[in-house]
Amino acid sequence: MAGRIAARLAELGIALPTPAAPVANYVPFTVTLEGRLVVVSGQVPTRNGVVAHTGKLGATVSLETGQEAAQLCLINVLAQLQAAVGDLDRVTRVARLGGFIACVPEFTQHAQVMNGASDLAVAVFGEAGRHARSTIGVPSLPMDAAVEVEGMFEIAP
Amino acid sequence: MAGRIAARLAELGIALPTPAAPVANYVPFTVTLEGRLVVVSGQVPTRNGVVAHTGKLGATVSLETGQEAAQLCLINVLAQLQAAVGDLDRVTRVARLGGFIACVPEFTQHAQVMNGASDLAVAVFGEAGRHARSTIGVPSLPMDAAVEVEGMFEIAP
Amino acid sequence: MAGRIAARLAELGIALPTPAAPVANYVPFTVTLEGRLVVVSGQVPTRNGVVAHTGKLGATVSLETGQEAAQLCLINVLAQLQAAVGDLDRVTRVARLGGFIACVPEFTQHAQVMNGASDLAVAVFGEAGRHARSTIGVPSLPMDAAVEVEGMFEIAP
Numbered sequence: 133m134a135g136r137i138a139a140r141l142a143e144l145g146i147a148l149p150t151p152a153a154p155v156a157n158y159v160p161f162t163v164t165l166e167g168r169l170v171v172v173s174g175q176v177p178t179r180n181g182v183v184a185h186t187g188k189l190g191a192t193v194s195l196e197t198g199q200e201a202a203q204l205c206l207i208n209v210l211a212q213l214q215a216a217v218g219d220l221d222r223v224t225r226v227a228r229l230g231g232f233i234a235c236v237p238e239f240t241q242h243a244q245v246m247n248g249a250s251d252l253a254v255a256v257f258g259e260a261g262r263h264a265r266s267t268i269g270v271p272s273l274p275m276d277a278a279v280e281v282e283g284m285f286e287i288a289p
Numbered sequence: 290m291a292g293r294i295a296a297r298l299a300e301l302g303i304a305l306p307t308p309a310a311p312v313a314n315y316v317p318f319t320v321t322l323e324g325r326l327v328v329v330s331g332q333v334p335t336r337n338g339v340v341a342h343t344g345k346l347g348a349t350v351s352l353e354t355g356q357e358a359a360q361l362c363l364i365n366v367l368a369q370l371q372a373a374v375g376d377l378d379r380v381t382r383v384a385r386l387g388g389f390i391a392c393v394p395e396f397t398q399h400a401q402v403m404n405g406a407s408d409l410a411v412a413v414f415g416e417a418g419r420h421a422r423s424t425i426g427v428p429s430l431p432m433d434a435a436v437e438v439e440g441m442f443e444i445a446p
Numbered sequence: 447m448a449g450r451i452a453a454r455l456a457e458l459g460i461a462l463p464t465p466a467a468p469v470a471n472y473v474p475f476t477v478t479l480e481g482r483l484v485v486v487s488g489q490v491p492t493r494n495g496v497v498a499h500t501g502k503l504g505a506t507v508s509l510e511t512g513q514e515a516a517q518l519c520l521i522n523v524l525a526q527l528q529a530a531v532g533d534l535d536r537v538t539r540v541a542r543l544g545g546f547i548a549c550v551p552e553f554t555q556h557a558q559v560m561n562g563a564s565d566l567a568v569a570v571f572g573e574a575g576r577h578a579r580s581t582i583g584v585p586s587l588p589m590d591a592a593v594e595v596e597g598m599f600e601i602a603p
Binding site: 322325326381382383384385386392393394395396397398399400401403404407408410411419420421422423424425426427428441443 | 469470471472473474475476478479483485486487488502544546548550551584585586587588589590594596
Binding site for chain 2: 165168169224225226227228229235236237238239240241242243244246247250251253254262263264265266267268269270271284286
């Protein structure tokens, strides 16, 4: 029988992808403090192994596309998180999301872009999905990704 | 009777503002690990609901103004922290501050800007305020803020 | 008798430097949660008190030099970590590394640069060195450093 969060993902029409392999000598997540804390590596908006959204906000990437990119980053974070904990029902809190928005220096709508990730976190986890977050602009990201999202999660004992 | 840190804030002439509401679908802080760990979302230099310091270091924002902006960010972080823990006396350690400085590519005085936040943390908490920190430049921040500061705190059991 | 990690460092020909003093009012590391969690402040590629690698990837700094810079940042992180825990054998996990790459907006090889740090972490700690990481571009760093690396570590009880 599917868990509560798995059912909620299905309801939202979201199929978590096979977690992406890291592009270098690190791992997509670590589990520490007797399994209570999971850190998920920064995820870019990869789909089927390809970065689906490249370029910069305020230049070649629209606000709407940036939001889609942020949402896709979070889907990839959740795929890694599921690989880390087995069952997403064990997540007791999205402790923190970090959002990195590739943009031109004049761009100011970082928060709106990152909402693509934040709204999904709350849609999936409900109250436990309400997270602290920091969102910043960056001049560029690995593989020319438009957005990157990292996460820290509290897991049930 | 006011707590030790509340008294220290008064001594420094600092009145913590009403914590700013997040600009999107997230929360200003999370409390995890049985109340031991508080993460405060990135705060910009808001005063009375308005971003008081916009622009970029090395261009339209002076070093002194940048330091004031960093200090104001930390005041907003402390306001959120107080809302999280009730009494700031319960803070046993400022574990980490992250400082994001909006600047032109030629700017190199990020550390001096961030000292506006760090000096206040130590002034308020004393030894417990001595924190790890990472300070970086960014091309732009939400709402054109000049500085953004996030925090991680250890709370007494 | 030297510890396992000290022996491994010697084998790799790495002598940890005297930890660099912070450039401002903060500390190079914090130890929280009953000694279980160490946060190391962002380290730049300092050697003998001087930033050895300045400038930007994609402009004045080559990929190879950037990788050396990232490796040197990690050596400085490890020096701080050793000061924090006494014996690096007590490190049970490199929980997270954050990599900040000073670069021009067109740069896309951030991951390759950061591998200079990641490869060393795994070479030193083996399985316990396999870490979560987030790597981003930045327009500039303190003291014009080419790279900055921060770390979070789990320590044995």
